[in-house]
Amino acid sequence: MDWELTAIWQAVDQDTLLFSRHARQELSLDALTFEDATDVICFPDEISKDLPGGTRAPGLNFDRHFARVRFRVKVGWNGSYYIVVTAMSN
Numbered sequence: 001m002d003w004e005l006t007a008i009w010q011a012v013d014q015d016t017l018l019f020s021r022h023a024r025q026e027l028s029l030d031a032l033t034f035e036d037a038t039d040v041i042c043f044p045d046e047i048s049k050d051l052p053g054g055t056r057a058p059g060l061n062f063d064r065h066f067a068r069v070r071f072r073v074k075v076g077w078n079g080s081y082y083i084v085v086t087a088m089s090n
Contacts, residue, residue: 004077005047007077007082008041008075008077008082009041011081011082012038012042016081016082017075017082017084018082018084019084020084020085022085023037023083023084023085023086023087026087026088027087030088032089037084037087039064040062040063040064040072040073040087041062041075041084043064044062044063045063045064045065046062046063047061047062048060048061048063049061057076057085058076059074059075059076059077059085060074061073061074062074062075069089069090071087071088072087072088073086073087074086
């Protein structure tokens with residue numbers, strides 16, 4: 001997971017992290033911002049990994065807890081670019 005974290009954080013630092021249409025819609029529905037999502041990516045409470053071949057698309061899940069609310073941001077990659085696939089709070 002080390003190389004993935006380094007590459008994702010580098011994409012945040014270089015402002016090259018992309019947001020999918022789905023992620024943008026989810027952020028809007030939950031009244032969250034791009035800054036909220038990058039904050040979760042940079043300062044997560046937990047990180048988990050979805051592996052290829054599983055029921056979910058490969059990627060890293062970043063979770064941050066605010067009182068009783070969990071905010072999750074999933075980041076996937078395709079070659080040399082990194083994309084926020086989804087974001088949600090519950």
